[in-house]
Amino acid sequence: MAMSNMTVVDIHTHMYPPTYINILESRQTIPLVRTFPQAPDPRLILLQSEPPGRPLTSHYTSLDQKMHFMDTHHIDISVVSLANPWLDFVDASVSGGVGESINNEFSDMCGRHPGRLFFFGALPLTAPLETIRSSIDHLKNLKYCRGVILGTSGLGKGLDDPKLLPIFEALAEARLTIFLHPHYGLPNDVWGPRAEEYGHVLPLALGFPMETTIAVTRMYLADVFNKVRDLRMILAHSGGTLPFLAGRIESCIIHDGQLVREGKVAKDRRSIWDVLKEQVYLDAVVYSEVGLGAAIDASGSDRLLFGTDHPFFPPLTTDEQGEWESVSMNADAVARAVGEGSAKAKGIMGENAIRILRLGEKA
Ligand code: URA
Ligand code: ZN
Numbered sequence: 059m060a061m062s063n064m065t066v067v068d069i070h071t072h073m074y075p076p077t078y079i080n081i082l083e084s085r086q087t088i089p090l091v092r093t094f095p096q097a098p099d100p101r102l103i104l105l106q107s108e109p110p111g112r113p114l115t116s117h118y119t120s121l122d123q124k125m126h127f128m129d130t131h132h133i134d135i136s137v138v139s140l141a142n143p144w145l146d147f148v149d150a151s152v153s154g155g156v157g158e159s160i161n162n163e164f165s166d167m168c169g170r171h172p173g174r175l176f177f178f179g180a181l182p183l184t185a186p187l188e189t190i191r192s193s194i195d196h197l198k199n200l201k202y203c204r205g206v207i208l209g210t211s212g213l214g215k216g217l218d219d220p221k222l223l224p225i226f227e228a229l230a231e232a233r234l235t236i237f238l239h240p241h242y243g244l245p246n247d248v249w250g251p252r253a254e255e256y257g258h259v260l261p262l263a264l265g266f267p268m269e270t271t272i273a274v275t276r277m278y279l280a281d282v283f284n285k286v287r288d289l290r291m292i293l294a295h296s297g298g299t300l301p302f303l304a305g306r307i308e309s310c311i312i313h314d315g316q317l318v319r320e321g322k323v324a325k326d327r328r329s330i331w332d333v334l335k336e337q338v339y340l341d342a343v344v345y346s347e348v349g350l351g352a353a354i355d356a357s358g359s360d361r362l363l364f365g366t367d368h369p370f371f372p373p374l375t376t377d378e379q380g381e382w383e384s385v386s387m388n389a390d391a392v393a394r395a396v397g398e399g400s401a402k403a404k405g406i407m408g409e410n411a412i413r414i415l416r417l418g419e420k421a
Contacts, residue, residue, distance in 0.1 A: 061132040061389060064404045067411035068133045069237070070294060070341045070365025072141035074118050075163035077156060081148070089143055104142060107246055107253070107261045117369030117378065121167050127368055128174070131385050134408065135417055138164065139178040139207040141370075142241035146183065146209055153182035154189040161197060168202035176417055178207040178237045181225070190225055198232035204415040205235035205292075210242060210273035217273050218280035230288035235339075235415065239294040240269040270298035274338075275307055275330075283333045290337055290414075292363060296344035297334070301356035304330045331356070339414060341365040342406055345387045347394040354395060359402040363411045364392065 074082070082091040082102070091114055093100045102118065103111030116123045118141070128136055140160060145153050161179045168175040179197040181190055197203045206229060212222050217238075229236060243265025246253065253260065270293055283289060293300065307330050317323050328336075340353045343365045353362055371384035389407070396402035412418050 061407065063399065065135070065408035065412065066131075066133045067135045067137070067364060067408040067417065068128070068131075068366050068368070069137045069292065069363045069411050069415070070343050071124070071136045071138050071368045072118075072370070073121075073124060073138050073164075073167075074141055075160055075167070076119070077159045077163060078140065079114075079119055081156070089147065104241075105243070105258075105261065107243065107249070107265075108258050115369065115372070115378065117372065121170065124368070125171065125174075126379065127366075127382075130379070130381060131366070133366070135174055135176065135411070137176045137178060137204060137411070137415060137417075138167070139237055139239075140164070140180045142209060142239060144180045144183075144207060144209055144241075146211055146241070148182065148184055150184040150186070154185045154193065157182035157185075157193050158196060161193070161200065161203070165200045165202055176202045176204050176415065178205045179203050179234075181206050181208065183211075183213055187221075187224065191228055194225070194228045194232055194234065198234060203234070204417070205229075205237055207237045207239055210238070210240060210269055216276055218276040218282065220280075223282070223285060226282065226286040226289050230286050230290070236289070236291045237294070238270060238273065238291050240266040240273075240298070243269055267295050267298035270294060271300050271303060274298075274300055278307075278330050278333060279311075283337050284328060287337075290339070292339040292341060294341055294343065296342060296349055296353040296362075297338065297340045297356070300330075300334070301340070301352040302349075304334060304356055335361070339363055339410075342392055343367050343388055345384075345391060347391045350391050350395040354402075359396055360405055360410055361414075362406045363414070364388065364407045 079091060082089055088106060089104045091100050091102055099113035099115050101111040102114040145157055148156050157180055164177040164179065168177055181193050183190065197206065210217060212219050243261040249260045274293060277283065311317060312323055334356045335358060338357060339361045340357050342350060342362050344350055344353065366385045372378050373382050392403055392406050396406065
């Protein structure tokens with residue numbers, strides 16, 4: 059896809075700053091980083107379902123490498139975020155301080171390339187509510203911060219937990235957009251006894267998107283989007299399967315005897331379709347114009363945002379310093395879905411992100 063005649067913004071791109079890598083290196087249980095004598099790079103092991111892990115290359119840790127990746131792929135601006143599993147596993151007694159250090163490291167990285175880098179901060183969700191609030195206050199005053207990256211576990215009980223409402227309210231008030239990203243997938247036994255033969259395909263291709271779908275549907279059913287009307291969320295991987303399944307979710311709601319009896323299916327209720335068009339944005343990291351078509355139909359092409367998922371999905375048979383097929387697959391899908399060089403393509407590839415995340419604003 060010709061990317062040279064438009065501004066390209068990558069809103070789904072991760073890094074692990076030094077404080078985080080130090081923590082992973084010190085750990086004996088997953089997530090962890092382990093060095094093996096026979097392997098050139100340390101191994102990053104994030105999930106129970108991927109025992110050998112993956113090579114922890116400089117793509118995960120080096121700012122110069124991130125800039126090289128951006129230049130190679132004609133990406134003008136990146137909104138970087140800590141990769142999974144964020145601070146979810148960090149002990150409550152230290153997570154506030156760890157979060158502050160990591161958010162400052164992201165802020166400093168952005169300051170080294172003004173205008174080219176912004177970031178989504180990480181919240182210390184294991185800490186007491188007051189510490190989480192202080193973290194939001196800290197982030198809202200950081201010049202290059204535009205939101206927070208969030209997993210689906212929340213405070214440990216998922217995103218429909220009423221205890222999360224004050225956090226959602228504080229984020230909405232601070233105009234910090236949530237970037238919702240999966241990590242936990244589905245329980246391993248759903249992949250069956252032969253799972254080991256299938257590499258990491260099932261948890262990543264299916265577990266991740268279902269996790270996001272379930273998390274957001276639970277939020278919808280718990281009425282979170284009405285309770286916090288200014289909440290804005292970018293859903294990773296084009297919303298999991300939400301655009302495709304929204305109709306079925308709606309049908310299950312209006313045909314549910316319990317919900318109808320409890321008066322939860324009022325005629326003027328905002329449907330999940332309304333929420334998708336008013337409070338949700340979707341990234342375009344779905345690798346095909348078929349999925350992208352559903353995302354556009356559900357939320358509108360003006361709510362779709364290009365992303366790469368760098369440094370995950372590196373090329374396996376070509377030079378990692380060159381072009382990544384995982385990037386061109388997503389860029390080509392946008393061109394095929396809305397027409398190469400069209401106004402909609404320009405929106406999805408960059409202009410939407412600049413508008414939605416206020417990337418033109420000099421703070
Ligand atoms: N695998 C991960 O663990 N995280 C991503 O963001 C992508 C793939
Ligand atoms: Zn990602």
